[in-house]
Amino acid sequence: MTVHDPATGAERFVVVPASYVFFLRAGPGAGTEVLLQLRRGTGYMDEHWAAAAAGHVERGETAEDAARREAAEEVDVTDVELEFLTAMQRTAHDLPIDERIDFFFAARSWSGEPRIVEPGKCADLRWFSYDALPEPVVPHERLVLDALRAGTVPPLTHFGF
Numbered sequence: 001m002t003v004h005d006p007a008t009g010a011e012r013f014v015v016v017p018a019s020y021v022f023f024l025r026a027g028p029g030a031g032t033e034v035l036l037q038l039r040r041g042t043g044y045m046d047e048h049w050a051a052a053a054a055g056h057v058e059r060g061e062t063a064e065d066a067a068r069r070e071a072a073e074e075v076d077v078t079d080v081e082l083e084f085l086t087a088m089q090r091t092a093h094d095l096p097i098d099e100r101i102d103f104f105f106a107a108r109s110w111s112g113e114p115r116i117v118e119p120g121k122c123a124d125l126r127w128f129s130y131d132a133l134p135e136p137v138v139p140h141e142r143l144v145l146d147a148l149r150a151g152t153v154p155p156l157t158h159f160g161f
Contacts, residue, residue, distance in 0.1 A: 017057040019067040019103045020141065021080065022148070023114060025127065033127040034145065035114055036134065037074070040123035050138045051104075052114060052125060063103035071110065074118060075125065079111040085153045090140055091160040104144050104153075 005012050027033035035052040039045050053074045057066040064082055071080045082105040090100040116122045128134060130149040137145065140159040147153040 013099045015099045015101050017063065017066075017101050017103070018055060019057055019063045019070060019105065020051040020054040020144075021067045021071050021082070021105050021107050022085070022145070023052050023075075023077075023107050023110070025108070027127070027129050031129050031131060032148075033129055034133075034148075035075075035125065035127050036137070037116070037122045038124035038126075038134075039121065039138075041120050045138045048136050048138045049128075049134045050141055057103075064105070067103070067105050071107070074122070075114040076117050077110040077112040077114055079109075080107045081109040082107055085148070086144060086155055086157050088140060088144070088157045088159055089161075090158070093160070102140070106148070 003012055003014055023035040025033050036049040037052050039048050039050050053067070053071040055066065055070040055074070057063055061069070067082055068080050071077050085104040085106055088100075088102040088104065090102055092098050092100075114125060116125050130145070133142070133145060143157060143159060144153065147157070
């Protein structure tokens, strides 16, 4: 998306920020499990598995505040302790809004039992081992999940370039 800059007359692109929360827990044995939702009825990546909580950062809101708000709105958990994972610069030239900055967080502690709050947007909510992720996972989120599994998440990632 571009906007017209009245001061210079130039067209500038707009970057859309979003926050993602990967809820993590110890699985059976020594493995880690991640909570994923099956998207449905959203108009974007429907029938793909994705972070249990994610959404746009609103004006005047920090990325961390957005992550906690989305966790409450989408899976009904509070007191989420966030660990910053990575910022992702992302582009998708085939979408109307094609410049993004995504903030990914892990959460290993929270209050409440995650549940589906928005059944019109989420068809399923399940824990998966890193070694047995479902298919398909939203591609840019899969990139971060694979890095988490490998134990090396860089502070800055890119997708779509």
